[in-house]
Amino acid sequence: MNKFLLPLVAFVALIGLLAFGLTLNPREVPSPLVGKPAPAFSLPKLHDEQIMFSPQEMKGKVWLLNVWASWCVSCREEHPIIVEYAARGVLPPVVGLNYKDKRDDALRWLLRFGDPYLLSVADVDGRVGIDYGVYGVPETYLIDKAGVIRFKQIGPITRKAMEEKILPLVKELNQ
Amino acid sequence: MKRFCAVLAALCLIHPALAREAAPMAEDPVVEERLVKIAEELRCLVCQNESIAGSQAELAVDLRNEVRDLIKAGKTDRQVKDFLVARYGEFVLYRPQFKPTTYALWIGPFVLLLVGFVALFSYLRKRSRKVEDAPPLTEADRKRAEVLLKESQS
Numbered sequence A: 001m002n003k004f005l006l007p008l009v010a011f012v013a014l015i016g017l018l019a020f021g022l023t024l025n026p027r028e029v030p031s032p033l034v035g036k037p038a039p040a041f042s043l044p045k046l047h048d049e050q051i052m053f054s055p056q057e058m059k060g061k062v063w064l065l066n067v068w069a070s071w072c073v074s075c076r077e078e079h080p081i082i083v084e085y086a087a088r089g090v091l092p093p094v095v096g097l098n099y100k101d102k103r104d105d106a107l108r109w110l111l112r113f114g115d116p117y118l119l120s121v122a123d124v125d126g127r128v129g130i131d132y133g134v135y136g137v138p139e140t141y142l143i144d145k146a147g148v149i150r151f152k153q154i155g156p157i158t159r160k161a162m163e164e165k166i167l168p169l170v171k172e173l174n175q
Numbered sequence B: 001m002k003r004f005c006a007v008l009a010a011l012c013l014i015h016p017a018l019a020r021e022a023a024p025m026a027e028d029p030v031v032e033e034r035l036v037k038i039a040e041e042l043r044c045l046v047c048q049n050e051s052i053a054g055s056q057a058e059l060a061v062d063l064r065n066e067v068r069d070l071i072k073a074g075k076t077d078r079q080v081k082d083f084l085v086a087r088y089g090e091f092v093l094y095r096p097q098f099k100p101t102t103y104a105l106w107i108g109p110f111v112l113l114l115v116g117f118v119a120l121f122s123y124l125r126k127r128s129r130k131v132e133d134a135p136p137l138t139e140a141d142r143k144r145a146e147v148l149l150k151e152s153q154s
Helices: A002-023 A073-087 A103-113 A127-131 A159-174 B002-019 B029-039 B058-072 B077-088 B100-133 B139-153
Strands: A063-068 A094-099 A119-123 A139-143 A149-154
Touching (some): A063 A073, A073 A103, A073 A159, A094 A127, A103 A119, A119 A127, A127 B058, B029 B058, B058 B077
Parallel strands (some): A094 A119
Antiparallel strands (some): A063 A139
């Protein structure tokens, strides 16, 4: 009996480790930017290309930077949730980063699905996306009053992520 | 049919061009060579088992351009890699740095190998001792063995 105990324990431990590994999502690579200042940029607004926007303007506010694109399929899954929560007035200001998109397509997309954004900026060549470590749209950054990234949602914001992560953190950061 | 053959011939002509990895643009060959060398060490986050050098994902194309610009700006290989690690995390490095968080990754396999060897040797020693310590055969045992051997022969 004793002879089998050790291998059995080792086997169960291995199975436990592998089972835990299966529950992880390999696409979710933790961002090194969480806890660091949001990278600076200056990009033209989507609705008015003459006016530039920089994250500096949001200093003193808790805000969300939501990376989206008209060609992005899972953005359509996420968008109604942002629209809904923004309409209920529970969301902080959301700035849209329109990533590698065509302006006309982007504007049409907002008309069709609703525009919950304070404003959107156009990152046509994706350079700002690289600075933010974007690798799969949609991605969302929660930025605090001091301009530090406090949370990153990789992939679409689900109702669960909104209720359990984003909104509680927004509340905490606003205190 | 003729048309089909023509298309097939055309496809055969295209194929070698498509198969090449990340065809370097007609630019400074020294820069391109360094680009490929660095890019092969970097993981593409979209297709995670492909390098930035090999991936056709749009992000990989962008990152190759970014790396090319950094090389042209006179950055060292180290600085280029740090640039990407700062944005995408250590995960982009196929060869992670040797530091406390990666000790298990680097040393773990050798530790497991060592444990295996220790277990193997201790088992073998125990087994040979068991054979040596076995009591010598008695006359009765010998007779029984003879009988059994004969039985199996007939």
